[in-house]
Amino acid sequence: MKTIKISIYYPVDKITVPLVSTLIKEFDLQVNILHADISLNKTGTLVADVxxxxxxxxxxxxxxxxQGIGYKLFNKQLIWHEELCVHCGACTAVCPSHALTMSRETWNLEFDKEKCLVCGLCTKACPLNVMSLQD
Ligand code: SF4
Ligand code: SF4
Structure with missing residues (x-):
């Protein structure tokens, strides 16, 4: 078994291809969609764990x-050096997938690895360089 994180890019003319259902039915895969931006007459993107x-x-x-559909595999993962974090929350403002949130009870940063798109935006937003991307 293996797990990959993939970003799929649909050209306009492929936007209606039933890709995810085919991956599940024909290839017996689990597809956990993390982010999707799919609309008719537009290019589309979908990020998923497969x-x-x-x-x-x-x-x-x-x-x-x-199918003529593009994709990119994520080879990196986000590392949060929690012991150095001061829980200022700056990274939550840039995280597109809400993988980074502030706990309403403790006001500490919480990181949901499953939702992370490995986009790297938080690494630039953190004033203490507490976030890093590693292979
Ligand atoms: S890399 Fe950072 S900003 Fe991007 S999705 Fe993951 S946690 Fe959010
Ligand atoms: S921006 Fe950096 S220091 Fe602030 S909460 Fe996020 S990881 Fe922690």
């Missing part, structure tokens, strides 16, 4: 290419 047997994941990536 989980499945190695061969099925590889076959699915080939299938996506054959």
């Amino acid at each position: 989980i499945g047997e190695n061969k099925n994941v590889d076959d699915a990536l080939r299938f996506i290419e054959e």
